[in-house]
Amino acid sequence: MATNIQEAALEVHDDHHHGPLKHQYEDIDQQNETYIVGMWSFLVTEVMFFGALFLGYVLMRWEYSNDFYISHFQTEVFWGGLNTTVLLSSSFSMALAVHFAQLKEPKKVIAGLCVTLLGAFCFLGVKSHEYLVKIADHHVPGPSFIPPAGTTHNGSQMFFSLYFMMTGLHGIHVIIGAICITTLIILWAKRKPVVTEDYVPTEMVGLYWHFVDLVWIFLFPLFYLIPK
Amino acid sequence: MSLTATQVEAIPEKKNYLNHDHTIWSWLSTGDHKRIAIMYLFTVSIFFFMGSIMAGLIRLQLISPNSTLLEAETYNKVFSAHGIIMVFFFLLVVIPAILGNFLLPIMIGARDLAFPRLNLLSYYLYLAAGVLFLTGQCFGGVDTGWTFYTPYSSMYSNSQVALTITAVFIAGFSSIFTGLNFIATVHKMRAPGMTWFRLPLFVWAMYATSIVIMLGTPVVAITLMMVVVERTTHIGIFSPDLGGDPVLFEHLFWFYSHPAVYIMILPAFGVQSELICAFSRRRIFGYHFVAFSTLAIALLGFFVWGHHMFVSGQSMYQGVIFSLITFLIAVPSAIKIFNWMATMYKGHIRLQTPMIYAISFMGLFVIGGLTGLFLASMGTDIHLTATYFVVAHFHYVMVGGTVTAFLGGLHYWWPKMFGRLYPETLAKYTAIIVFVGFNVTFFPQFILGFLGMPRRYAYYYYYPELQPYHIMSSLGASVLAIGLLLPVLYLTWSLKYGPKASDSPWGAHGLEWQTQSPPIPQNFETRPIVTDDVYDYSDDENEVYDQPDVKQKPTPAGAH
Ligand SMILES: [Cu+2]
Numbered sequence: 001m002a003t004n005i006q007e008a009a010l011e012v013h014d015d016h017h018h019g020p021l022k023h024q025y026e027d028i029d030q031q032n033e034t035y036i037v038g039m040w041s042f043l044v045t046e047v048m049f050f051g052a053l054f055l056g057y058v059l060m061r062w063e064y065s066n067d068f069y070i071s072h073f074q075t076e077v078f079w080g081g082l083n084t085t086v087l088l089s090s091s092f093s094m095a096l097a098v099h100f101a102q103l104k105e106p107k108k109v110i111a112g113l114c115v116t117l118l119g120a121f122c123f124l125g126v127k128s129h130e131y132l133v134k135i136a137d138h139h140v141p142g143p144s145f146i147p148p149a150g151t152t153h154n155g156s157q158m159f160f161s162l163y164f165m166m167t168g169l170h171g172i173h174v175i176i177g178a179i180c181i182t183t184l185i186i187l188w189a190k191r192k193p194v195v196t197e198d199y200v201p202t203e204m205v206g207l208y209w210h211f212v213d214l215v216w217i218f219l220f221p222l223f224y225l226i227p228k
Numbered sequence: 229m230s231l232t233a234t235q236v237e238a239i240p241e242k243k244n245y246l247n248h249d250h251t252i253w254s255w256l257s258t259g260d261h262k263r264i265a266i267m268y269l270f271t272v273s274i275f276f277f278m279g280s281i282m283a284g285l286i287r288l289q290l291i292s293p294n295s296t297l298l299e300a301e302t303y304n305k306v307f308s309a310h311g312i313i314m315v316f317f318f319l320l321v322v323i324p325a326i327l328g329n330f331l332l333p334i335m336i337g338a339r340d341l342a343f344p345r346l347n348l349l350s351y352y353l354y355l356a357a358g359v360l361f362l363t364g365q366c367f368g369g370v371d372t373g374w375t376f377y378t379p380y381s382s383m384y385s386n387s388q389v390a391l392t393i394t395a396v397f398i399a400g401f402s403s404i405f406t407g408l409n410f411i412a413t414v415h416k417m418r419a420p421g422m423t424w425f426r427l428p429l430f431v432w433a434m435y436a437t438s439i440v441i442m443l444g445t446p447v448v449a450i451t452l453m454m455v456v457v458e459r460t461t462h463i464g465i466f467s468p469d470l471g472g473d474p475v476l477f478e479h480l481f482w483f484y485s486h487p488a489v490y491i492m493i494l495p496a497f498g499v500q501s502e503l504i505c506a507f508s509r510r511r512i513f514g515y516h517f518v519a520f521s522t523l524a525i526a527l528l529g530f531f532v533w534g535h536h537m538f539v540s541g542q543s544m545y546q547g548v549i550f551s552l553i554t555f556l557i558a559v560p561s562a563i564k565i566f567n568w569m570a571t572m573y574k575g576h577i578r579l580q581t582p583m584i585y586a587i588s589f590m591g592l593f594v595i596g597g598l599t600g601l602f603l604a605s606m607g608t609d610i611h612l613t614a615t616y617f618v619v620a621h622f623h624y625v626m627v628g629g630t631v632t633a634f635l636g637g638l639h640y641w642w643p644k645m646f647g648r649l650y651p652e653t654l655a656k657y658t659a660i661i662v663f664v665g666f667n668v669t670f671f672p673q674f675i676l677g678f679l680g681m682p683r684r685y686a687y688y689y690y691y692p693e694l695q696p697y698h699i700m701s702s703l704g705a706s707v708l709a710i711g712l713l714l715p716v717l718y719l720t721w722s723l724k725y726g727p728k729a730s731d732s733p734w735g736a737h738g739l740e741w742q743t744q745s746p747p748i749p750q751n752f753e754t755r756p757i758v759t760d761d762v763y764d765y766s767d768d769e770n771e772v773y774d775q776p777d778v779k780q781k782p783t784p785a786g787a788h
Pocket of ligand 1: 485486489532533535536
């Protein structure tokens with residue numbers, strides 16, 4: 001029994017000594033490459049996840065092109081454009097954070113991450129405001145739905161269904177991203193070796209955040225900038 | 229022979245992944261891929277048992293043309309539960325999560341999967357999904373069938389659709405994380421010398437399966453989520469009264485659910501390749517063809533979904549194209565069958581339990597595959613669609629394919645997993661009982677379907693002439709039930725009373741047979757370096773087997 005405890009203590013000590021290297025890997029390079037392969041595979045899954053909704057959008061816009069055109073005036077380009085700017089800048093600060101993670105400069109990493117997190121909250125704030133306006137205008141599909149003037153009931157309901165589902169799913173991703181970034185900030189603030197000695201965890205959250213940004217780059221024109 | 233047995237007996241219990249820590253918590257919090265595989269084995273078996281009970285109820289109901297055992301509504305819920313359990317909680321999980329989890333890292337010479345904690349999360353997501361599904365059953369179950377077609381599921385059904393779909397959604401993420409783990413592991417964790425073309429074909433199969441999981445599952449996940457959102461909030465794109473398109477659901481659903489068939493059958497192909505080589509004592513014929521046909525099936529599988537919709541109002545030209553591609557996908561499947569047969573030709577075939585399963589797999593899969601061609605041709609499909617012909621076809625592929633391969637693989641790797649041998653003679657007879665029971669159950673259903681018995685009907689009083697076929701099918705089901713129950717009994721028995729297995733009880737080739745049985749927690753004492761080719765049976769003369777009734781070639785005295 002005593003030896004067991006000793007062994008366990010030794011193991012714990014060992015783990016600590018090796019820092020971020022997990023037992024299943026030979027060296028830190030293998031671990032990092034594996035993390036990156038895993039992350040990119042996950043992003044492929046995410047693309048397919050949104051893909052089904054984009055397909056739905058294409059088909060419905062084909063079917064109800066005029067209704068989509070008229071309905072899109074209900075979304076405000078100002079707020080959409082503001083959110084695009086916010087997300088793009090947060091992607092830039094995220095890239096800086098990853099850069100400084102590679103250089104092992106914790107303070108600058110934390111600064112970059114905090115700016116990114118601020119961007120995420122800004123985005124969510126603007127989005128909530130837009131949702132509230134649409135709820136007040138009875139533009140939520142369902143029994144209480146009132147179509148914008150000049151559109152058919154069906155076509156405009158499809159526009160707003162897709163609007164809520166696609167931006168909603170994107171919003172959930174922003175929230176998940178904000179949680180990941182917050183966790184990362186805490187880990188960096190505590191100078192945990194899992195992040196300070198290995199930049200890859202930071203890079204993975206970065207990749208995820210760029211993906212979230214990229215999805216919005218597609219959503220913005222599809223709902224705010226429909227040409228005649 | 230007896231020498232090796234006593235040698236094994238004399239050695240005291242070595243440290244292995246099962247006995248190095250006994251606490252319950254060490255199991256529940258484990259990152260060890262082997263322990264997670266055992267946890268899956270246990271949980272999946274429970275679900276398989278529940279699904280089988282549902283199947284039994286269906287077969288009991290249909291013995292009589294006007295049965296009063298189940299009301300029509302209850303019957304709908306029973307076959308829905310049968311389908312959902314068997315597809316989402318059994319077939320999609322069984323080989324990847326049990327055999328794949330256990331074997332993939334060992335086969336490529338790694339200490340574990342790339343992400344052990346993610347693997348554990350997969351298991352708990354699966355468990356949570358299962359619990360959620362059963363909760364839905366307790367609150368009245370679901371009557372949509374496993375396909376959840378809109379607008380019935382999104383507007384009209386008064387059963388637990390939202391709860392059940394959420395369960396399936398969570399199970400999907402369990403599956404995605406397993407696939408992600410496998411892809412990263414195969415790419416980055418191979419031992420030195422383990423090149424891509426030295427990978428066992430089971431690993432190729434797992435890799436191709438993972439690709440299908442990663443590309444297909446998210447699509448069905450979001451599609452099913454849209455149904456839930458539409459049901460609960462009226463925001464949706466499927467309901468006609470919102471202006472939506474219910475057929476779009478079918479497209480998105482089958483875009484995943486046809487490839488899902490390959491998530492079920494590709495792992496079976498992988499197991500099959502291992503069994504055929506090990507018991508024919510030969511390198512597989514056309515290794516590259518088998519490996520690439522696996523990838524071809526995985527990719528082509530994404531372009532055939534329209535064959536489920538020949539009568540759903542898609543255009544004739546769409547139908548023709550989907551029909552053609554469906555015929556095309558029969559080619560790589562046939563390549564595999566021919567390669568296995570060529571491997572057996574002039575091999576030293578040993579008819580042991582796993583090999584009996586492997587051979588019955590080939591027979592059943594050929595019937596399942598060829599009857600699929602009737603359904604792939606638009607003309608015949610109009611007559612056969614939504615009849616028992618379809619039911620028989622996919623049971624031949626899923627039960628005759630996946631379940632048979634799983635049983636074969638489970639017997640083959642059982643000594644590795646638990647270090648014990650099962651009673652070989654009993655197991656052989658069981659394999660034959662399964663084969664006979666299966667055919668008696670499902671062959672009459674081809675005839676039933678051709679005569680016009682629709683699937684999902686609780687009665688057929690308008691056509692009582694069908695009764696003999698139904699009785700035969702139900703009779704076969706009880707034989708099949710015995711065949712499936714026996715392995716549970718004797719495999720459990722063998723855990724305690726079975727003779728100890730050596731490290732390589734079959735004398736088979738592969739890294740998993742070079743480590744201890746059962747393996748140590750980190751799989752190998754030292755990192756293996758692979759120098760020989762895959763399935764290299766060229767120096768087969770001096771192999772030692774500890775299967776009692778194998779006719780041994782006389783080995784020269786003093787060889788051991
Ligand atoms: Cu299909």
